[in-house]
Structure formats: C-alpha cells, structure tokens
Amino acid sequence: MDSPLFISLKTSVAATFISFFLGIFLAHEVVKLKRFKAIADAVITLPMVLPPTVVGFFLLLLFGKRSVIGKFLLQFDINLVFTWKAAVISAVVVSLPLMYRTTRGAFEQLDQNIIHAARTLGVSERKIFWRIILPNVRYGILAGTVLTFTRTMGEFGATMMFAGNIPGITQTMSTAIYSSVQANDYDSAFMQAISLIILSVSFMVASNFVSWRNFMKFTIKRPGLR
Amino acid sequence: MELYVRIRKKLRDFDLDVEFTARDGVFALLGASGCGKSITLKIIAGIETPDEGQVIFNGRTLFDSDKKINLPPQTRRVGYLFQNYALFPNMTVAENILFAMSGTDDEKNLKLKENLSRLKLDGLENSYPRELSGGQQQRVALSRILTSHAEFLLLDEPFSALDSFLKWQLELELLDVFKSYGNAAILVSHDRNEVFRLADRVAVLNAGKVDVLGTVHEIFSRPQTVAAAVLTGCKNISAARKISEDKLFAEDWQLTLTAKKIPDDLKFIGIHDHNLELRATAGENTFPFEIVRLVEDSSHFLLMVRVPNSDALPIRWQVNKKFRRADSELFLHIPAEKIILLNR
Numbered sequence: 001m002d003s004p005l006f007i008s009l010k011t012s013v014a015a016t017f018i019s020f021f022l023g024i025f026l027a028h029e030v031v032k033l034k035r036f037k038a039i040a041d042a043v044i045t046l047p048m049v050l051p052p053t054v055v056g057f058f059l060l061l062l063f064g065k066r067s068v069i070g071k072f073l074l075q076f077d078i079n080l081v082f083t084w085k086a087a088v089i090s091a092v093v094v095s096l097p098l099m100y101r102t103t104r105g106a107f108e109q110l111d112q113n114i115i116h117a118a119r120t121l122g123v124s125e126r127k128i129f130w131r132i133i134l135p136n137v138r139y140g141i142l143a144g145t146v147l148t149f150t151r152t153m154g155e156f157g158a159t160m161m162f163a164g165n166i167p168g169i170t171q172t173m174s175t176a177i178y179s180s181v182q183a184n185d186y187d188s189a190f191m192q193a194i195s196l197i198i199l200s201v202s203f204m205v206a207s208n209f210v211s212w213r214n215f216m217k218f219t220i221k222r223p224g225l226r
Numbered sequence: 227m228e229l230y231v232r233i234r235k236k237l238r239d240f241d242l243d244v245e246f247t248a249r250d251g252v253f254a255l256l257g258a259s260g261c262g263k264s265i266t267l268k269i270i271a272g273i274e275t276p277d278e279g280q281v282i283f284n285g286r287t288l289f290d291s292d293k294k295i296n297l298p299p300q301t302r303r304v305g306y307l308f309q310n311y312a313l314f315p316n317m318t319v320a321e322n323i324l325f326a327m328s329g330t331d332d333e334k335n336l337k338l339k340e341n342l343s344r345l346k347l348d349g350l351e352n353s354y355p356r357e358l359s360g361g362q363q364q365r366v367a368l369s370r371i372l373t374s375h376a377e378f379l380l381l382d383e384p385f386s387a388l389d390s391f392l393k394w395q396l397e398l399e400l401l402d403v404f405k406s407y408g409n410a411a412i413l414v415s416h417d418r419n420e421v422f423r424l425a426d427r428v429a430v431l432n433a434g435k436v437d438v439l440g441t442v443h444e445i446f447s448r449p450q451t452v453a454a455a456v457l458t459g460c461k462n463i464s465a466a467r468k469i470s471e472d473k474l475f476a477e478d479w480q481l482t483l484t485a486k487k488i489p490d491d492l493k494f495i496g497i498h499d500h501n502l503e504l505r506a507t508a509g510e511n512t513f514p515f516e517i518v519r520l521v522e523d524s525s526h527f528l529l530m531v532r533v534p535n536s537d538a539l540p541i542r543w544q545v546n547k548k549f550r551r552a553d554s555e556l557f558l559h560i561p562a563e564k565i566i567l568l569n570r
Binding site for chain 1: 271272273309312314316371
C-alpha cells in the first residue's frame with residue numbers, strides 16, 4: 001500500500017509537470033490575445049480565488065457519472081471520481097493559476113523590442129520562442145514552478161471533494177493529517193505535519209539554491225574578459 | 227534604392243496619414259514626440275500594421291492593403307535599430323551577432339571577426355549586453371543588422387539614450403556605416419541638429435501628416451509651415467498679415483515690419499533668436515524694447531523683449547554676454563532677409 005508521503009509526492013510531481021507546460025502555454029497564448037483577454041484570464045485564475053472545496057465540488061459535478069463528460073468517459077470504462085487521477089486533476093486545476101500568473105507576468109515584462117528586433121533580423125517565430133523568450137523568462141518560470149509544486153503539496157479541499165481520502169490510493173499527506181486528527185491520533189498527525197513541513201521547506205531551499213546558482217553563473221564575468 | 231510609403235492608420239489621438247518616397251541617402255522623419263514618426267517606422271518594418279496603404283521597396287511590395295499583401299518582418303529585409311538597442315540579454319555579443327546570420331560556421335565566424343573589428347568591438351565578444359556601455363551596445367546592434375540580410379536601415383531615435391559627448395562620437399561612426407552601407411536609411415528624430423547633420427532629405431511630421439518635405443537645406447532655410455519652423459529651431463512665431471508689397475503686421479508682437487517677397491496668403495512669421503540684432507539708432511525694422519525677463523545661459527544671455535508698455539508676446543532673443551544695460555537707449559533690429567514667412 002502506497003504511503004501518504006509517496007502519494008503526495010507522486011501527485012505533486014505529476015500535477016506540477018502538467019501545470020508547468022499548460023501554464024506556460026496558456027500564458028503565452030493569453031498575452032497574444034487581443035479580445036477576450038480579460039475573460040480568458042478570469043477563467044484560468046478563478047480556481048485561485050474560489051475556496052478549493054468549491055473547485056472540488058464543480059470537478060465532481062463535471063466528471064461525475066451523471067454529467068455529459070462523465071458518461072462519455074464511462075463508455076471507455078474511465079471513471080475519474082475517487083481515483084488517483086482525480087487527485088492529479090484537482091491539484092492541476094488549483095495550482096495552474098499560480099503557474100499561469102507568474103509566467104504571464106514574466107512574459108509581459110519582457111521587452112517587446114527584443115522580439116521585434118529578432119523578427120526584423122529574420123529569426124523564425126519558433127526560434128524566437130525557444131531561444132529568446134523562454135531563456136529570458138526562465139526566472140519567472142522557475143518561480144512559478146516552485147509555487148505550483150508547493151501549492152500541490154498543500155492541496156486539500158479540492159482533492160478531498162473530487163478524489164476522496166482513500167488510504168493507499170488518494171490519501172495524501174494533507175488528507176492523512178485530517179484523518180489522523182479525526183481518529184484522535186495526534187502523534188501520527190504531528191509526524192505527518194512535520195514531514196510535510198520539512199519536505200516543503202527543503203524544496204523551497206533547493207529551488208532558491210538552484211536559481212541563485214544560475215544567477216551567479218550568468219552574471220559572474222567569464223575569465224579572460226577584457 | 228527607392229522606398230515608397232503611403233499609409234493610413236487610426237491612432238488614439240489622430241489619424242496617421244503619410245505618403246513619401248525615400249531614395250538613396252538618409253531620409254529623416256522629423257517631428258515632436260507622439261507625431262506618428264516611430265509608428266511609421268514600425269509599419270515599414272512590419273511590426274505594426276496600417277489600416278490601409280502601400281509599402282514598396284525597390285519594386286518589392288512589402289505591404290499592400292488592396293492586394294492583401296503583408297509580408298512578415300522576417301522577410302522584409304529591413305534593419306531596425308531600436309532606441310534601446312534591443313540586444314538579446316541572454317546572449318553574449320558574439321551570440322547576438324551570430325544569431326541571425328546564415329551560412330556555414332566558417333563563413334559566419336569570418337563575418338563576425340570582420341564586423342567586430344570594423345565596429346571596434348574586439349575583445350568584447352564574450353561580454354553580455356548588460357556589461358557594455360550604451361555606445362558599445364549600439365555598435366553591437368548595428369553589427370547585428372549589418373551581418374543580417376537587411377537591405378536598408380531604419381533608425382529610431384538612435385542617439386536619444388546617450389549623453390551628448392558619446393552621441394557625437396556615435397554620430398560620426400554612424401555616418402561611416404552609412405557610407406559603407408550604400409547610404410540607404412530612414413532616420414526618425416526630434417532633434418533638428420541631428421537631422422541636419424545626418425540626413426539628406428527630411429519630411430516634417432505633424433499630428434500624423436507630412437507637413438513639408440524637401441532637402442534638409444530647403445526645409446531648414448524655408449520651413450514654410452509653423453510646425454516645420456518650430457521643429458527646425460525657430461523660437462519666435464507670430465501671427466501675421468500682409469499690409470502691402472513689402473510691409474506686414476506681426477499681430478502677436480505688435481510690430482509693423484518690412485520684408486521681401488511677402489506671399490498673399492501669409493499667416494505667420496518667424497525669426498530665429500540668434501538672428502536678432504542690437505542697434506544704437508532707430509531705423510527700418512528697428513524698435514525700442516523693454517526686457518520682460520533675462521536668463522543667463524552658458525554662452526549668452528536669453529532676453530525676452532517686447533514693445534514697451536504693451537501686452538505684446540515677448541520675443542526670445544539670444545544676446546552676446548557683452549550686453550550691458552546702457553544709459554543710452556538701445557534698439558532691437560529684425561533683419562528683413564532673416565524673417566521666415568509661413569503660410570500655415
């Protein structure tokens with residue numbers, strides 16, 4: 001049986017992976033939008049301002065057996081409710097706004113003249129994206145990834161509603177703490193809380209260290225210069 | 227080279243509606259900030275799209291709203307020098323220059339070496355843009371353009387971000403680049419002296435329209451319009467009307483002046499502040515004056531003077547520092563041949 005720690009990690013890694021690409025993609029597309037920008041922005045950001053239980057409730061309605069999507073998926077024998085996949089989906093929906101917002105901010109701060117210059121120099125749009133835009137917003141992306149990962153580690157409400165709290169399947173650290181407290185097992189709850197704190201803090205420290213190292217590598221003058 | 231531009235675009239404050247042809251040499255768009263000159267340049271480069279019009283370079287249509295042609299900036303072959311140089315911050319000088327270059331590695335490296343030494347960038351190839359001075363950054367931006375496939379240069383206020391000493395250095399260097407580049411460039415500027423020094427022909431842009439167009443000497447000596455007169459450095463403008471063949475009345479200054487070849491549709495006159503003269507005796511175009519203000523500049527005095535005891539608009543006057551308020555009365559002389567006659 002998978003431990004809550006393992007399920008938490010597994011869910012967070014999977015959700016962060018999806019949010020990472022989806023968030024960058026959405027940020028890049030929304031920045032380019034001329035009309036409906038505000039609407040698109042509001043829809044993507046909504047899960048950030050709603051209580052996670054509300055998000056979970058709507059996910060439950062959306063993918064439940066009585067919904068159109070739920071019925072459609074059932075035809076392929078796919079049931080999402082109270083599965084690990086549901087835990088991942090909950091974590092993605094809740095963390096995506098963080099990835100999207102941070103990345104979008106970085107995209108918008110990028111000097112547009114750099115992109116214009118590349119275009120007039122004949123550089124293809126694809127090359128502009130991979131070689132100019134992405135490298136220059138990497139700190140924004142890194143910050144967004146850190147926020148996304150930590151948010152998914154702490155996810156509780158939406159997961160509880162949509163994926164449930166099934167030990168060995170969907171019980172993550174945060175839901176396990178809840179169960180322990182419910183069962184009056186304060187020792188377990190305490191241990192789980194401490195592990196979660198240690199995990200999150202070490203992740204933050206590690207990511208800060210990585211970004212700091214990158215930063216140093218980038219600004220330190222290379223030997224033999226001038 | 228021949229670049230034909232006819233564009234129309236609705237902007238927030240006015241409609242941009244310009245038409246001009248730039249041929250060999252440096253063609254300048256001179257205008258106050260927000261007159262539409264930068265956006266004109268962006269439209270030529272394909273960064274902005276006009277509502278309608280044509281942009282044709284050497285017979286090659288870059289944009290034509292009727293024929294629905296709108297080439298992307300990538301295939302227009304223009305070199306755009308941005309005001310802030312727009313170097314790629316994540317790349318070294320060498321990477322910046324090599325990035326858009328085509329050819330084999332050996333060819334590229336040869337071209338890079340040539341350009342680094344030509345633009346005095348030797349030894350800086352591994353530096354990042356943020357480590358360079360403004361002048362060095364501009365030279366990198368230039369060599370990036372010169373090694374690309376660009377066929378003509380667009381310069382957007384190329385010196386506005388530099389201090390005056392550096393500016394002069396770079397101007398001289400840029401003139402050399404023009405020469406070696408076949409002299410095809412469009413310069414956007416609000417600085418009349420810069421335009422005068424660098425450009426051959428100039429179009430004065432005012433609120434989205436070409437006010438006057440001609441050689442630099444034509445426009446600077448006979449600006450014809452108020453906007454052109456102001457942009458070419460004339461500080462004194464007065465509404466005026468023709469009285470007789472050689473007499474006019476300057477309404478704002480409340481002066482009757484003698485001038486040559488006064489057009490019937492005279493609306494305004496102008497006089498440069500350095501063309502006014504100090505006289506000891508009265509005479510033609512010579513008037514007593516009162517000093518409204520006196521400001522000391524680094525090399526001369528700036529006087530604001532007007533007809534004594536009147537509410538006339540003061541005339542700005544640049545006077546030698548030897549000027550002293552004397553006991554005897556002094557007179558302001560407006561040389562007839564220096565009066566700029568404007569019809570709009």
